[in-house]
Amino acid sequence: MDDQNKNLILATALSFLVILVWFVLFPPPEPSVTETPPAATETIGQTDANGAPIASVPQAADPGATTATTEVAPAADAPRLNVETPRLTGTISLAGGRIDDLLLNDYRETLDTNSPNVRLLEPVGDPLSYYALFGWAPGGGLTPADVPGTDTVWTVESGETLTPENPVSLRWDSPSGLIFRRELSIDDDYMFTVAQTVENPTEAAVRAAPYGIIARHGLPETSRFFILHEGVVSMANGSLTEMDYGDFEDFAVDPAMGAQAETIEDVTEGWIGFTDKYWMTTLIPNNGEPFKQVMLFQPQSQIYQTQTIYPTVEIGPGQTVEHSSRLFAGAKEWEAIRDYQNEGGVYRFIDSIDWGWFFFLTKPIFQVLHFLNAMIGNMGWSIIALTVIIKALLFPLAYKSYSSMAKMKELQPEMEKLKEKAGDDRMQLQKDMMELYKKEKVNPASGCLPILLQIPIFFSLYKVIFVTIELRHAPWLGWIRDLSAPDPSSILNLFGLLPWGVPDLGALQIISLGILPILLGISMWMQQKLNPAPTDPTQQMIFAWMPWIFMFMLGSFASGLVLYWITNNTITFIQQYLIMRSHGYKPDIFGNITSSFRRKKPDAE
Structure with a gap:
């Protein structure tokens, strides 16, 4: 055999080996199976009777911190605010102020022009509920009844429809006299800004910790491709973490959380959320602000969570404390995500796209x-x-x-x-x-x-x-x-x-x-x-x-x-x-x- 034919044989064999290895590593996807979560019938750690998550403040950070366990109002029974932007359409439930109903205006399920728009978020009570919520966990001097819970019905203080030009403001007055406000705003693409304030007109100082949560009820549909990551994606001080839904089951039980959880402490630059093949929801704290990332799983109710928990703050008599953060909820468009990174200051946000092992080429x-x-x-x-x-x-x-x-x-x-x-x-x-x-x-x-x-x-x-x-x-x-x-x-x-x-x-x-x-x-x-x-x-x-x-x-x-x-x-x-x-x-x-x-x-x- 001459060397010319040896080279051809070697090149052909290498090509064949590549394809063979490819099919072994990246087999065709199995049919997707949608798992409907069982109805939650008991309180599990920091959740209510319906399995809705409640934020937790680390006991070491504030010995007086506690959490509420309340019942979530069905989505259909709570008043709603409309969301209308060039890219998103949906509603916000006034029960808990949950952002839980979003459609993507520019994307349809199939190529059919009559196909429905892609639904990103779904209200509590739907088979695969998927939503974001924000709030304050009670610390020293407060009880669960003193802070708004996941079923607390807020009142609209200003605004009727959330648009890029018109933010909306919600208010809730605590039985103890505290005044909670939440202003929601949105840009022309996919970024929400959530500004929360606590006003203390009383004569006693109180403590509370702000938080953000994204929750998914049940195992979502996935493409089931080895080449594709779907699940948690987070950035913490320069370290990118990608975690599949199956990895949640390996978490150890956290006594403070009352569920299986994994925590990343002392994050000052980063974000965390859930990513699908083309869509993503991400909690984005302000740059330089310390926070804790939490990934939490409740096996009985099959609820997956990502959380951002911020340090407990003291609200003195006559004082108003404000906290703001952002929520990305939309399509993983390279240009939009790049702009949020370069112009919006979201640290290494472009890495939320799954570039793979050959990222230096992809x-x-x-x-x-x-x-x-x-x-x-x-x-x-x-x-x-x-x-x-x-x-x-x-x-x-x-x-x-x-x-x-x-x-x-x-x-x-x-x-x-x-x-x-x-x-x-x-x-x-x-x-x-x-x-x-x-x-x-x-x-x-x-x-x-x-x-x-x-x-x-x-x-x-x-x-x-x-x-x-x-x-x-x-x-x-x-x-x-x-x-x-x-x-x-x-x-x-x-x-x-x-x-x-x-x-x-x-x-x-x-x-x-x-x-x-x-x-x-x-x-x-x-x-x-x-x-x-x-x-x-x-x-x-x-x-x-x-x-x-x-x-x-x-x-x-x-x-x-x-x-x-x-x-x-x-x-x-x-x-x-x-x-x-x-x-x-x-x-x-x-x-x-x-x-x-x-x-x-x-x-x-």
Whole structure:
């Protein structure tokens, strides 16, 4: 076997190994199962009878701190305030002042124009309740009845509908004489600001601790992909934490919390919340303000929580104390999150997007893709343009590789002479060939370098296409209306020409090939034909089947990734052909194609 064919075999084997490992690590998702949480029938630690969370103040911080255990009013029975912004529509329950009903105006569940908008938050009482609440935990001199609880019905002091131009103000008067106010404001995108004040007109000093909580009732639907993180995402003093929902069950029981909890103390720069594939809710304290991050799980009621707990403050007679924080509730749009980081001062907020292990590649790849899309206005053509840029950056290596391959072809006669001279002495043959390579300045392994560099780029681009919301429902042309989804066309109905739909074949859906996967197989097959088929029958069989194996294996991948691979193969074919011709070797493509269809004659007896 000559070294040229060894390189081809090695490159092909590496590519096959990459795909094989990919399917082992990132198997197709299992059908999502929505678990409806059981009704909470008992008080669990710092929760009420319906399982609604109550903030806790660490006993070490304030020995007099306590928490309330009260019943949450059903969402339908409490008055509500409307929320109307360019990006969000919903309501806020005056029971507890919970932000618990939000729809995303710019995103629908499916491509159907009549599909409902994506619902981000859901009120208490729904199967998968999901909401944010803020308040004060009682400290020294206060009882649970002296602070507003999760079922406390606030009154509207000003404003009727929360809009970017019009904040709303809520008020609640404590039986002990304290006056609690909460002003809610929102910007044009997804950021709420919650300003809470406590006015003490009494003659006694009291203590209380502000808090923020995001709660999810029941296990939410997830994509169940290894490549994707869904669950808690937090930043604490420069350390990013990503925790899956299953990890909550491993928490130890915290006696102060009365539930399974994990705490990060003494945070001064950070945020914490829940992330889905495309959506996120995040509690964001002010920069430099000390707070404690809490992740809490109540197994009996299946409630997951993230909390921000702030130091206990003293409110003296005649004094008013204010505390403010922010809540992000919306889509994980790179541009919006970047602006909140750069202009809004949210520390390293861009890391809330799941960039993965190859973040040093995924971040710049996405930024270039986002820039190209802003110029071109179409993500499909932007992916093609990005591929051209990547190939241009790798061209020096490709040129060296294909030049080496052309020289290897030129050295074939010399190598045949060395084989005849060495006979059965393999050691002498290897020595003579190495001397020949050194003399002619040829590196037989250089042909594999572009393949090796393509592996992390391929993984990074897959991560970008799979995770970033900018690719969700992004069309290219014709039948490709969602580059984040597989090609919807199918050979089973001749790509829509036959008058029937495509059946759901379950695990056999892999045979329902679309147009893009077929083009991928053809592009790989054509790339092979730049070189004659190897003489060894085993090698011939591997090369003959490899493009079509890849075609089936990648058929269920996102259309954007398949489009990248087709473009990459096409550019590689052109580059290799032109570079090899420039070195005097003219690939007989047509002859290689016809020879692959020619039936071989049996050996003479």
